[in-house]
Amino acid sequence: MRRLLLSVLILFGVSMIIYTIVRMMPGDYISSITAGNxxxxxxxxxxxxxxxxxxxxxxxxxxxWLSQAIRGNFGDSFIYRKPxxxxxxxxxxxxxxxxxxxFILEIIIxxxxxxxxxxxxxxxxxxxxxxxxxxxxxxxxFFFAAILQRVFSxxxxxxxxxxxxxxxxxxxxxxxxxxxxxxxxxxxxVFVITGVGSxxxxxxxxxxxxxxxDYVRTARAKGxxxxxxxxxxxxxxxxxxxxxxxxxSLPGLFSGAIITEGIFAIDGxxxxxxxxxxxxxxxFIMAFNMFLAVLTLLGTIIADILYAVVDPRVRLS
Amino acid sequence: MKKILLTILVxxxxxxxxxxxxxxxxxxxxxxxxxxxxxxxxxxxxxxAESGYDMEINKLIQADLIGFDRNAQPDxxxxxxxxxxxxxxxxxxKVEKTIYTFKLKDGITFSDGTPVTIDDVMxxxxxxxxxxxxxPSTLYSVNIIGINEYRFDDMDYTDTVAGIKSAAxxxxxxxxxxxxxxxxxxxxxxxxxxxxxxxxxxxxxxEDDTLSEIRSRKYKADExxxxxxxxxxxxxxxxIPGIVAKDDKTxxxxxxxxxxxxxxxxxxxxxxxxxxxxxxxxxxSLEGIEALNGAPMGAGEYRYVSFExxxxxxxxxxxxxxxxxxxxxxKYQVTSTSNKLEAVKLGDxxxxxxxxxxxxxxxxxxxxxxxxxxxxNLGYGYIxxxxxxxxxxxxxxxxxxxxxxxxxxxxxxxxxxxxxxxxMSRVSWAYPKDSTEFYGYNTEKALEYFKEAGYSxxxxxxxKDGVQLSVEIGIxxxxxxxxxxxxxxxxxxxxxxxxxMAVNLTDYADGNKFWxxxxxxxxxxxxxxxxxxxxxxxxxxxxxxxxxxxxxxxxPELDKLIIASKATANIExxxxxxxKALDIIMDWAVEMPTYQRKNMYIFNTDNVxxxxxxxxxxxxxxxxxEIEVMELK
Numbered sequence: 001m002r003r004l005l006l007s008v009l010i011l012f013g014v015s016m017i018i019y020t021i022v023r024m025m026p027g028d029y030i031s032s033i034t035a036g037n038x039x040x041x042x043x044x045x046x047x048x049x050x051x052x053x054x055x056x057x058x059x060x061x062x063x064x065w066l067s068q069a070i071r072g073n074f075g076d077s078f079i080y081r082k083p084x085x086x087x088x089x090x091x092x093x094x095x096x097x098x099x100x101x102x103f104i105l106e107i108i109i110x111x112x113x114x115x116x117x118x119x120x121x122x123x124x125x126x127x128x129x130x131x132x133x134x135x136x137x138x139x140x141x142f143f144f145a146a147i148l149q150r151v152f153s154x155x156x157x158x159x160x161x162x163x164x165x166x167x168x169x170x171x172x173x174x175x176x177x178x179x180x181x182x183x184x185x186x187x188x189x190v191f192v193i194t195g196v197g198s199x200x201x202x203x204x205x206x207x208x209x210x211x212x213x214d215y216v217r218t219a220r221a222k223g224x225x226x227x228x229x230x231x232x233x234x235x236x237x238x239x240x241x242x243x244x245x246x247x248x249s250l251p252g253l254f255s256g257a258i259i260t261e262g263i264f265a266i267d268g269x270x271x272x273x274x275x276x277x278x279x280x281x282x283x284f285i286m287a288f289n290m291f292l293a294v295l296t297l298l299g300t301i302i303a304d305i306l307y308a309v310v311d312p313r314v315r316l317s
Numbered sequence: 318m319k320k321i322l323l324t325i326l327v328x329x330x331x332x333x334x335x336x337x338x339x340x341x342x343x344x345x346x347x348x349x350x351x352x353x354x355x356x357x358x359x360x361x362x363x364x365x366a367e368s369g370y371d372m373e374i375n376k377l378i379q380a381d382l383i384g385f386d387r388n389a390q391p392d393x394x395x396x397x398x399x400x401x402x403x404x405x406x407x408x409x410x411k412v413e414k415t416i417y418t419f420k421l422k423d424g425i426t427f428s429d430g431t432p433v434t435i436d437d438v439m440x441x442x443x444x445x446x447x448x449x450x451x452x453p454s455t456l457y458s459v460n461i462i463g464i465n466e467y468r469f470d471d472m473d474y475t476d477t478v479a480g481i482k483s484a485a486x487x488x489x490x491x492x493x494x495x496x497x498x499x500x501x502x503x504x505x506x507x508x509x510x511x512x513x514x515x516x517x518x519x520x521x522x523x524e525d526d527t528l529s530e531i532r533s534r535k536y537k538a539d540e541x542x543x544x545x546x547x548x549x550x551x552x553x554x555x556x557i558p559g560i561v562a563k564d565d566k567t568x569x570x571x572x573x574x575x576x577x578x579x580x581x582x583x584x585x586x587x588x589x590x591x592x593x594x595x596x597x598x599x600x601x602s603l604e605g606i607e608a609l610n611g612a613p614m615g616a617g618e619y620r621y622v623s624f625e626x627x628x629x630x631x632x633x634x635x636x637x638x639x640x641x642x643x644x645x646x647x648k649y650q651v652t653s654t655s656n657k658l659e660a661v662k663l664g665d666x667x668x669x670x671x672x673x674x675x676x677x678x679x680x681x682x683x684x685x686x687x688x689x690x691x692x693x694n695l696g697y698g699y700i701x702x703x704x705x706x707x708x709x710x711x712x713x714x715x716x717x718x719x720x721x722x723x724x725x726x727x728x729x730x731x732x733x734x735x736x737x738x739x740x741m742s743r744v745s746w747a748y749p750k751d752s753t754e755f756y757g758y759n760t761e762k763a764l765e766y767f768k769e770a771g772y773s774x775x776x777x778x779x780x781k782d783g784v785q786l787s788v789e790i791g792i793x794x795x796x797x798x799x800x801x802x803x804x805x806x807x808x809x810x811x812x813x814x815x816x817x818m819a820v821n822l823t824d825y826a827d828g829n830k831f832w833x834x835x836x837x838x839x840x841x842x843x844x845x846x847x848x849x850x851x852x853x854x855x856x857x858x859x860x861x862x863x864x865x866x867x868x869x870x871x872x873p874e875l876d877k878l879i880i881a882s883k884a885t886a887n888i889e890x891x892x893x894x895x896x897k898a899l900d901i902i903m904d905w906a907v908e909m910p911t912y913q914r915k916n917m918y919i920f921n922t923d924n925v926x927x928x929x930x931x932x933x934x935x936x937x938x939x940x941x942x943e944i945e946v947m948e949l950k
Contacts, residue, residue, distance in 0.1 A: 024504070027829025033367060033453070041458060042864050050541040051451050057501060079358050081365065081607055154659055161660050164626040167351045167650035180626070265652045267627040275356065280829070
């Protein structure tokens with residue numbers, strides 16, 4: 001209960017900071033839509049500022065926003081002129097399906113690889129895995145995406161260059177699903193290759209730590225087979241920190257990926273948020289960041305609960 | 318509750334328009350034309366479409382009241398016939414008002430089968446003139462008789478607004494207001510090291526910043542309250558006397574005096590269906606119209622089907638008044654700009670508009686399935702000088718002589734842009750075709766001008782009365798120097814410093830910050846571009862009272878010319894006046910025109926029948942204006 005109250009307090013703080021920062025950004029929505037158009041008069045600009053609620057000071061504006069937000073009304077996006085909640089809910093599942101698929105693949109690849117390279121520390125396999133992981137971590141997203149596009153779509157013609165569907169054909173039902181899946185292969189590959197490294201290094205380090213623990217030595221001393229020691233005693237204990245990692249990645253599953261979504265022209269939240277930021281779409285930026293803040297808080301709570309589930313030493317008080 | 322009802326209404330209306338439309342065939346199995354586009358804001362509305370790509374979709378769905386030809390002159394291709402406006406001469410021999418008469422053609426219908434009537438035209442004007450209208454139309458800036466009374470909802474608005482203005486101008490703020498504003502401004506200017514004290518009554522920024530900001534906010538707030546109050550106490554002004562339906566086919570628009578640019582604002586309007594969009598519309602309430610942003614319907618070439626998975630789908634309107642389009646289905650797919658060329662090469666798209674570069678032209682010429690069109694951009698690039706900050710004309714002229722334009726533009730654009738000699742898009746009929754260079758690159762001449770202004774080189778420093786000549790240059794080049802004028806200002810900086818000037822060149826990574834600093838007059842020299850309109854009217858930018866006069870140019874003769882050239886519709890006379898006006902502007906040395914560039918459209922020749930692409934395209938008339946004649950292979 002105290003935890004929940006604290007979360008609400010944090011949300012207030014976060015919203016206040018974000019609102020102030022957003023309002024302090026140079027330029028606002030009205031100046032970005034009217035810049036370079038000599039026909040717009042200052043009177044019209046003033047009137048537009050008023051109609052968009054940008055004529056108030058920062059403090060007054062914040063409380064106006066807050067009084068509506070508490071009632072669940074996050075207002076209309078300036079750019080889309082639609083309720084922000086509607087825009088977020090219409091775009092978040094695209095971002096989520098990409099990120100979630102990538103995340104599952106990352107876990108499936110990273111955890112076993114991490115364990116293998118930990119159990120064979122300083123072997124050729126370990127070095128190979130580590131090198132690949134570091135290359136993945138260091139690759140800039142836009143660069144790697146461009147390479148994938150060049151190889152797999154421009155040269156080999158195997159996969160679509162960009163977009164979410166083949167626009168030329170009106171696929172329906174299962175065919176539409178397959179078409180979308182085909183378009184998502186390259187973006188998901190980008191996510192997985194650039195994201196898998198850190199998770200792998202993390203599980204390797206954890207495994208190493210566990211392998212040096214006293215109870216593993218005890219297990220070995222008992223004469224248990226190496227197989228049993230690693231996969232029964234050690235493995236389960238490396239899961240604990242990984243589980244907390246999953247909780248922490250909850251907001252990332254919904255927030256979208258600015259660069260990847262941009263390059264592959266995917267209508268997700270990351271790209272929308274970038275455009276909103278550039279244009280000064282305050283209602284959207286506020287609602288989007290609050291959404292992420294809530295997910296972050298939710299993520300830590302979930303992580304704590306999971307922690308208790310996988311680690312019998314921890315009990316919720 | 319209101320929102321839910323509106324949503325249901327939208328769904329019902331869009332269903333009925335798409336499924337039960339009279340006289341429309343099912344085109345779902347026809348081959349599609351696919352266009353690669355930038356992201357949409359999803360405001361597909363005759364009133365609210367704002368971004369270029371939203372407007373392109375809107376253009377295909379809606380039809381304009383008056384059509385315009387390749388030279389942007391009104392013709393009879395729109396929904397209504399165009400007649401030359403009638404000028405009414407007043408007692409003083411001057412034109413007192415101008416009357417435009419538009420007559421709707423017979424037998425025209427919207428895509429839902431209902432006829433286009435004069436009520437629809439009237440409705441379209443009333444929405445654009447509404448006090449709560451937030452879309453991009455600038456109809457309000459045309460001096461239509463009674464339009465301001467309508468917008469302020471008060472027949473005697475002039476006195477009241479003037480009263481509000483003078484009350485605000487003379488307003489003496491309380492100590493608390495001053496303190497609050499000072500604190501707010503300090504926070505805003507914190508990056509420049511300003512302190513709260515500087516904004517208080519004895520501080521250096523009090524009069525100009527604190528006091529004027531308080532007064533201007535008061536004016537805006539009071540004016541806004543005045544409009545809101547007028548609307549909420551019942552609507553007093555219900556009509557605009559300058560917009561009248563004469564009979565069930567004819568509309569008459571009366572404006573004060575002469576305004577050659579007016580036709581573009583009053584003629585090029587989309588005629589929207591009142592039956593479809595006007596549900597629940599009364600003055601001041603536009604929610605119902607905005608709610609239909611995602612479900613447009615009009616009298617244009619195509620009907621809207623959906624926006625799903627980042628693809629806009631359109632199908633031909635069988636009732637289109639110029640004949641059924643030959644391509645029955647169109648898809649606009651969102652893509653990132655960097656992929657446009659490759660996607661057309663691969664055949665994913667049939668048409669797109671990549672950002673033209675010399676390398677791209679080369680790549681296109683090497684590939685065998687792409688046809689391209691280069692069309693002059695409606696607008697031009699320039700380097701501006703603020704005449705208040707750099708008040709000595711000779712100094713400005715000296716600076717002009719330090720701008721080496723040709724090599725910079727050539728290196729950046731290749732053949733895709735050329736240097737222009739007057740500050741006006743070369744596309745305009747008013748651009749003097751025989752104009753020659755005004756300020757060539759010449760460091761010696763520059764130094765002569767600086768000397769004439771009283772500067773001399775002492776100890777390697779160019780100074781006057783012990784003060785070094787220093788200029789602040791701003792350029793929005795992404796922080797990486799990627800701007801056609803970057804090499805010019807960099808050259809200016811180097812040449813200036815070699816002469817002993819202090820030159821500070823800021824490359825803004827954030828374009829908004831650049832515009833803020835420009836508006837705050839922190840920059841002496843800046844690089845930007847103007848978008849142009851078909852009519853070359855200069856009032857907004859170069860008149861001493863022009864609201865977009867960033868140069869602070871103030872020349873009585875120029876002001877006179879600008880007013881005079883607006884007061885006649887005779888093109889030959891206007892050409893002469895503009896030519897003279899441009900020379901005055903050049904002599905003021907506040908604006909160095911840099912380049913006129915071209916836009917590129919690429920077509921995949923495997924899918925598009927190249928012979929069917931409309932010919933002689935101009936900035937005013939793109940292939941999209943005649944898309945109904947285009948064919949697929």
